[in-house]
Amino acid sequence: MTKSQKQNLDNVIRYTLLTVWLLIVLFPLFWIVATSFKPDKDWLAWPPVYWSEEPTMSNYNNVWGGAMEHAETQYAQSVQKPFTALRNSTIISFISTFLSVSFGAFIAYGVSRYKVLSETRMFQLLMLRMVPPIVLVGPLSLYYTTIGLIDSLTGLIAIYFITTLPYAVWMTKSFIDEVPIELEQAAEIMGANRWTIITEVVFPVIRSGLLATFLFILILTWSEYLVAFILSKTDAVTLPVELAKYEGSSEGRVYGRQAALSVGITIPLIIVGITIRKHLARGFSFGMIRK
Amino acid sequence: MARSEIMLQRTKRYKKMVLFPLIASIMLILGPALLLQLYLSFNYYSIYSEGWWASEWYALDIFSEVVFDSRFHIAIVRSLGFALASTVGCFVIGFGLALLMYKNFRLQWFYYIIFIIPMLTVPIVIAYTAEMILYQKGPLNGILSSIVGRDMLIMWITNPDIALLTVVLMEVWNWAPFSFIIMMAGLASLPKEPVEAAQILGASRLKIFYEIQLPLLRPIIVLALVLRFLEAMAEFPKTWAIFQGGPGTATETIPVLIYLNTWYYFDWSKAAAMSYIVMMMMVVIILTAIKILQKENKRIAQVQAN
Numbered sequence: 001m002t003k004s005q006k007q008n009l010d011n012v013i014r015y016t017l018l019t020v021w022l023l024i025v026l027f028p029l030f031w032i033v034a035t036s037f038k039p040d041k042d043w044l045a046w047p048p049v050y051w052s053e054e055p056t057m058s059n060y061n062n063v064w065g066g067a068m069e070h071a072e073t074q075y076a077q078s079v080q081k082p083f084t085a086l087r088n089s090t091i092i093s094f095i096s097t098f099l100s101v102s103f104g105a106f107i108a109y110g111v112s113r114y115k116v117l118s119e120t121r122m123f124q125l126l127m128l129r130m131v132p133p134i135v136l137v138g139p140l141s142l143y144y145t146t147i148g149l150i151d152s153l154t155g156l157i158a159i160y161f162i163t164t165l166p167y168a169v170w171m172t173k174s175f176i177d178e179v180p181i182e183l184e185q186a187a188e189i190m191g192a193n194r195w196t197i198i199t200e201v202v203f204p205v206i207r208s209g210l211l212a213t214f215l216f217i218l219i220l221t222w223s224e225y226l227v228a229f230i231l232s233k234t235d236a237v238t239l240p241v242e243l244a245k246y247e248g249s250s251e252g253r254v255y256g257r258q259a260a261l262s263v264g265i266t267i268p269l270i271i272v273g274i275t276i277r278k279h280l281a282r283g284f285s286f287g288m289i290r291k
Numbered sequence: 292m293a294r295s296e297i298m299l300q301r302t303k304r305y306k307k308m309v310l311f312p313l314i315a316s317i318m319l320i321l322g323p324a325l326l327l328q329l330y331l332s333f334n335y336y337s338i339y340s341e342g343w344w345a346s347e348w349y350a351l352d353i354f355s356e357v358v359f360d361s362r363f364h365i366a367i368v369r370s371l372g373f374a375l376a377s378t379v380g381c382f383v384i385g386f387g388l389a390l391l392m393y394k395n396f397r398l399q400w401f402y403y404i405i406f407i408i409p410m411l412t413v414p415i416v417i418a419y420t421a422e423m424i425l426y427q428k429g430p431l432n433g434i435l436s437s438i439v440g441r442d443m444l445i446m447w448i449t450n451p452d453i454a455l456l457t458v459v460l461m462e463v464w465n466w467a468p469f470s471f472i473i474m475m476a477g478l479a480s481l482p483k484e485p486v487e488a489a490q491i492l493g494a495s496r497l498k499i500f501y502e503i504q505l506p507l508l509r510p511i512i513v514l515a516l517v518l519r520f521l522e523a524m525a526e527f528p529k530t531w532a533i534f535q536g537g538p539g540t541a542t543e544t545i546p547v548l549i550y551l552n553t554w555y556y557f558d559w560s561k562a563a564a565m566s567y568i569v570m571m572m573m574v575v576i577i578l579t580a581i582k583i584l585q586k587e588n589k590r591i592a593q594v595q596a597n
Binding site for chain 2: 017018021022024027028029044103117119130136142222223225258265274277289290
């Protein structure tokens with residue numbers, strides 16, 4: 001084989017393997033989108049219906065357009081409140097992420113410049129994230145019931161704040177480490193105090209990093225299931241928990257409706273994630289990988 | 292006062308100020324929950340009690356019941372097995388894809404964007420979607436049937452021998468992108484000179500991979516494995532939403548078993564004792580992991596500094 005033949009073969013193998021995985025990735029995504037446009041009879045048909053011959057918007061109308069006006073496609077509808085869940089998810093994830101990133105950034109600055117946490121303490125901070133939440137949510141729900149935080153947005157915001165803080169500290173620290181210290185020294189000579197240096201020199205320099213951190217943590221919080229599932233009942237239900245409600249006692253799972261809601265929950269995350277794709281490795285590795 | 296002393300004092304003040312919210316929220320939220328967990332492990336509480344404060348002192352009875360509970364032992368083994376299998380699965384696929392892709396080629400950006408989508412998908416959505424796809428008369432079996440040419444009706448969900456494998460497959464679909472992006476970053480940060488030098492000396496690609504690239508990548512590989520393993524130990528939504536521990540007890544991992552004991556059997560105290568043991572176990576695992584990460588983190592920083 002000549003060199004170029006070998007290269008061609010390489011390319012064929014590469015594209016084949018990549019395309020196989022591409023199809024594996026895309027098929028479930030396709031399926032959920034397709035299902036969201038299927039009428040009831042196609043949800044579980046055999047042989048499977050890949051794309052309905054009579055696509056319908058009724059699933060979307062039913063989920064988002066108010067159940068009453070679409071009574072003909074209604075299943076055990078009384079407790080479903082997608083708009084409340086949307087509002088809750090938005091409030092909870094934005095506020096807890098905002099708190100996490102802002103407090104995290106100040107801690108990170110302290111660690112980066114003054115070692116307010118030793119390296120060992122920094123690694124111990126990861127515990128907040130790494131201990132499986134299931135071991136504490138039971139007692140936590142009892143405690144929340146006792147102090148009246150159960151089923152409240154505040155309660156969920158607090159726990160998400162704590163559990164995402166390790167990501168916030170580590171990720172923002174990785175950005176702050178890259179800010180040349182000379183910038184701060186220059187500002188200090190000009191008489192800036194520490195607050196001014198942080199908020200008007202350091203944070204503006206790393207603003208795209210802060211935004212990436214914010215969006216990264218937003219993705220984690222938005223899709224969290226277990227904690228929200230246990231600490232909410234009716235008022236503080238988030239979108240992932242709401243999804244489980246599209247299930248009737250006699251009808252089983254209402255696939256079309258679930259699919260329609262799923263598409264709505266997931267698309268914003270995919271868009272956000274693709275936007276910050278260059279920072280995802282940094283985020284998931286707690287800032288240990290920086291390129 | 293000397294200038295350095297003023298600086299030191301300021302630093303102390305800053306430290307107190309920034310750490311205050313963290314310490315306060317840990318003490319106000321996690322602290323009481325931890326105490327309550329310990330309390331419940333020694334005092335029998337069920338929902339029929341007046342309240343958790345009115346539970347009965349059981350000394351070590353609850354712990355000893357849990358320690359000798361074979362269902363609990365099996366759940367631990369199952370969780371470790373699940374975490375190990377899915378970690379390896381994610382890594383093999385993620386690293387494989389990264390090796391195919393790290394050198395620039397025309398559609399690199401396109402594949403990259405598509406490949407990261409699964410990890411951006413809400414896990415509970417993955418669970419519900421998987422249920423539709425894996426249904427015995429569902430599309431996956433439909434596709435397999437048309438490839439093989441006869442009806443393949445694999446019971447992905449209802450066969451207890453396959454169920455845990457199904458969860459592993461879901462986990463791999465969901466999180467292979469994690470290993471993929473980390474290994475892409477790792478491969479991209481490798482210094483080019485050693486590889487080029489070896490090529491000039493006539494080393495084969497396989498030899499270059501094993502003797503140059505792999506050793507350099509080691510810290511990043513460890514990072515990818517350790518972080519994924521820890522996350523997999525906590526996996527709940529995908530396991531729960533489809534299987535609730537079933538069929539039988541085939542998918543009863545630690546999180547599922549604790550959940551069942553708390554909210555299905557209302558055996559809060561047993562669940563608390565279990566949680567306590569699991570927490571201690573995880574703390575040991577995590578401290579080991581942290582030690583490994585701390586060591587490898589320095590090497591990663593070195594590699595990336597090149």
